[in-house]
Amino acid sequence: MGRRLVPLTLDNLSDLPSRCRACVFWELDPVSGERARRHGRAVSEKESWVSSLLSEWGTCGQVVYVDGRPVGFVLYAPPAYVPRSDAFPTSPVSADAVQLITAWIAPASRGQGLGRTMMQSMAKDLLGRGVRAIEAFGDARSRDPMCLLPADHLLAVGFEVTRRHPAFPRLRLELRRAVSWRTDMELALDRLLGGTTPIPALRRS
Template identity: 85%
Template structure:
């Protein structure tokens, strides 16, 4: 099985699964995002967001191919480029951290260590840019991967809660630790990045 892990660019943005390729849950503030989806141009906004990051910061993700087929991705960015972050009760993301936005692995390719492979690649990329840590908002009420990843899974792969909350805690992972993750975390990482991503309601209690 041939594996290839490449940076996310405008050329391979279309290889992200539907609806992820046109999802702007994180990329726009709630009001603007809802308008883009209503007007049917969320895909254009997503492309514009990726383009801005590429020109101002660099690649904001990795896409995984197996035998030429896209089977997974992970997306991350500095918090200044993630407007939705401000809607969370545990914001802001720490100044020295990049935000893990979301990720996904195709059914049939989970439980093979691919999540670990992608996340270590993300960690090495960010370490090379001088980033110390990655943070994420977790959903403490769900075990299914969504736009907001389950806090339970983030904890399972080494994240630690840096700001508690009953619904949306903020978690942190030191990147040097991520690069040397143990093999027994592979399955937890695949669970973290597997499954569909329905949009959660931030107003739930």
């Protein structure tokens, strides 16, 4: 089985699941996001967002391939590039952290260590750029959290609550902990990366 991990660029953005390519939940504020969806501009807005990050900040995601087929991805960015985060009651993301936006592995590819590899690649990329930590808004309410990662699954892989909330806690992971994830963490990572479902979810994301 050939596996390959590639930084997200405009050239492979089309390898994300189709609804993910039209997902602007995080990339635009709520009003602009709804307007983009209504006028059919979500895909172009997503492309513009990725393009801006690549030119102004650098890599904002990783895509994992098995035998040439894309089976998962992770997206992350500085909070200044994630307008929707301002709408959460537990914002803002800490000044020394990058926001984990979302991550996903296809069901058939879970249990193969791909999630750990992908997340550790993200951690190494960010550590190399001087980033100390990554934070995420978790969903503490739903078993199908759509655009948000489940809070309990984030906790299971080593995130800690940095600001409590009954629905949307903000959680933090020191990146050096992610780099040292062992194989015994793979089941927890599979649950985390299976906690968001890009197909129905991305109507809201």
